[in-house]
Amino acid sequence: MPRTLNPLQMVADRWQPSARFVERAALACVVMAVVIVVTGGAVRLTQSGLGCPTWPTCTEESLTPTPAMGINGIIEFGNRMLTYVLCAVIGLTIVAARSAVPRRHSLTRLGWAQFWIVMGNAVVGGITVLTGLNPYIVSAHFLLSTALLTVAVVMWQRSREGDAEPRDLVAVPVRQLTWVLVVTSALLIVIGTVVTGSGRHAGDAAKDVHRIPLNWREITQLHVDFVYIVVGLTVALWFVLRAVNAPAAPRRRTAELFAVLMLQGLVGYVQYFNDSPEFVVGTHMFGSCLVWIAVLRVFLALRERGEAATVPAPSGGHEAPAVGQPAAASSR
Numbered sequence: 001m002p003r004t005l006n007p008l009q010m011v012a013d014r015w016q017p018s019a020r021f022v023e024r025a026a027l028a029c030v031v032m033a034v035v036i037v038v039t040g041g042a043v044r045l046t047q048s049g050l051g052c053p054t055w056p057t058c059t060e061e062s063l064t065p066t067p068a069m070g071i072n073g074i075i076e077f078g079n080r081m082l083t084y085v086l087c088a089v090i091g092l093t094i095v096a097a098r099s100a101v102p103r104r105h106s107l108t109r110l111g112w113a114q115f116w117i118v119m120g121n122a123v124v125g126g127i128t129v130l131t132g133l134n135p136y137i138v139s140a141h142f143l144l145s146t147a148l149l150t151v152a153v154v155m156w157q158r159s160r161e162g163d164a165e166p167r168d169l170v171a172v173p174v175r176q177l178t179w180v181l182v183v184t185s186a187l188l189i190v191i192g193t194v195v196t197g198s199g200r201h202a203g204d205a206a207k208d209v210h211r212i213p214l215n216w217r218e219i220t221q222l223h224v225d226f227v228y229i230v231v232g233l234t235v236a237l238w239f240v241l242r243a244v245n246a247p248a249a250p251r252r253r254t255a256e257l258f259a260v261l262m263l264q265g266l267v268g269y270v271q272y273f274n275d276s277p278e279f280v281v282g283t284h285m286f287g288s289c290l291v292w293i294a295v296l297r298v299f300l301a302l303r304e305r306g307e308a309a310t311v312p313a314p315s316g317g318h319e320a321p322a323v324g325q326p327a328a329a330s331s332r
Helices: 007-014 019-045 067-099 105-130 135-158 172-198 216-243 248-273 278-300
Strands: none
Touching: 007 067, 019 067, 019 105, 019 135, 019 278, 067 105, 105 135, 135 172, 135 278, 172 216, 172 278, 216 248, 248 278
């Protein structure tokens, strides 16, 4: 009985990328997830949040910004266009994961999860514009971007390991301590969005944008308190990992997290004591991505799933065909 081919299967019949290629594509998704967060922050910090006053078009009459809209329209529209670049990178990653030999359904599912998060966040971004930069919708927009970053990091890690059942490298209490670190770090990020929603960077200078009705400095102090908690948990985890003679990788990842936290704390203090200059706030947003990536890497380093299975490429530089599938003929 002949097979029913779909476009992804047709690509897989002709191209089997190496495991290394899939890993690099997954890493590219992580990079793009960070880029979309930083450029979204740039839109806000340059007061370009309503540079395109409507959605999905830029104006009621034009899909793209007009000269009269100036640099703010270009910045906001450029951030919208980056969504297509992000989708292209995720699409390539999905195709690569689908075409690789042996086929790994877990990677393909993680790729599609990223795609649907991007689609959902594009709609939330449109609602953000249509509601005049409502701070609660803006916060949801950022948190969905963080969810995208989370899935991208998990896929990157999974691309470098096998599909065996996960085996813990540490005892259950240590694992639970790491869960506390992850949850506290997530709360730190959520509180950070409240700081932004109640702070002075509303996103558009020409419109009276609604702010979260909370004292900005008090929320900032709460944010700092959670920073101290996360730092304390990180230090505690490092000492616990040494005490139980955990493998080197988790200890190294925990030390990396501590270093990132110190740098992010320095940026945060510069931001606070200089009345939140735009460039420093943007750097802080970039740092928040690095902190979350480092937290996830610590969490994922505490278990193993074996080595990723690979199929060596035949001589001549082409990737090996999938098992049970004919090699693509040169006349195709």
